[in-house]
Structures are given as structure tokens and as C-alpha cells.
Amino acid sequence: MAQAPENTVVTDNPAQSRYEIHADGDLAGIEDYTTSGDVVSFNHTEIYPAFEGFGLAAILVRQALDDLRARGLKVHPVCPYVVKFLDKHPEYQDLIS
Numbered sequence: 330m331a332q333a334p335e336n337t338v339v340t341d342n343p344a345q346s347r348y349e350i351h352a353d354g355d356l357a358g359i360e361d362y363t364t365s366g367d368v369v370s371f372n373h374t375e376i377y378p379a380f381e382g383f384g385l386a387a388i389l390v391r392q393a394l395d396d397l398r399a400r401g402l403k404v405h406p407v408c409p410y411v412v413k414f415l416d417k418h419p420e421y422q423d424l425i426s
Contacts, residue, residue, distance in 0.1 A: 334352030334353045334357070334380070334383060334385070335353060336352070336354075337350055337351065337385065337388055338351045339351075339388065339392035339393060346361060347359045347360060347361045347362060348362070348389060348392075348396070350385055350388060350389040352380055356377070357376060357377055357379075357380035357385055358376035358380060358385055358386065358389055359373075359375050360374050360390060360393050360408075361373040361375075367401065367403055368402070368403045368405050368426045369397055369402050369405070370407050371404055371408050371411045372407045372408055373407075373408050374389065374408045374410040374411060386410060387414065390410070390414050391414075391418075394424055397424055398421075398424060403424055403425065404421075404424045404426060406425065
């Protein structure tokens with residue numbers, strides 16, 4: 330079994346319309362999005378197989394939502410994972426468009 334990553338970094342990659350999570354320096358997953366005005370649609374969350382089971386999807390979505398909040402943007406949750414995440418985290422309800 331793989332060891333849990335010690336360091337994670339989430340960054341926006343607007344050239345590819347996605348947030349990326351890097352674990353110990355390796356690309357571990359993505360959150361694909363599209364943008365319309367001040368609304369960002371989170372379309373697909375994917376954690377790559379070697380990095381599954383460490384809670385990275387939650388870290389990715391939480392930090393992406395925090396980034397939207399800091400930028401004054403809203404989210405339109407399309408991805409089922411993001412929909413569930415938002416249901417479980419009422420502190421992000423104000424971001425839903």
C-alpha cells in the first residue's frame with residue numbers, strides 16, 4: 330500500500346481550466362472547470378489511482394472553493410463529488426450560484 334503524501338499543494342491552472350493537486354511534488358489529481366462570468370462550474374473531480382484513499386479529493390475541492398471565495402466568484406457544482414461535498418459542508422453554501 331502506498332504511503333500517504335506528506336505535502337499537498339493545490340494550484341489553479343487556467344490554461345487547462347482546472348485546479349491541480351500535487352502530492353509530494355507529483356500531480357495527484359484535477360478539478361476540471363468551465364467559467365461563465367463570475368460563476369465557475371466544477372465539472373469533474375479526479376484523483377489518480379496511485380493517490381486514491383488519502384482524502385486528496387476533499388483537500389482539492391476545499392482549497393479550490395477557498396480560492397473562488399477569495400476571488401469573489403461563485404460555484405456551480407456539476408460533479409457529483411462536489412455536490413456531496415457541498416451538502417456536507419454548510420460553510421460553503423454561500424458560494425453556490
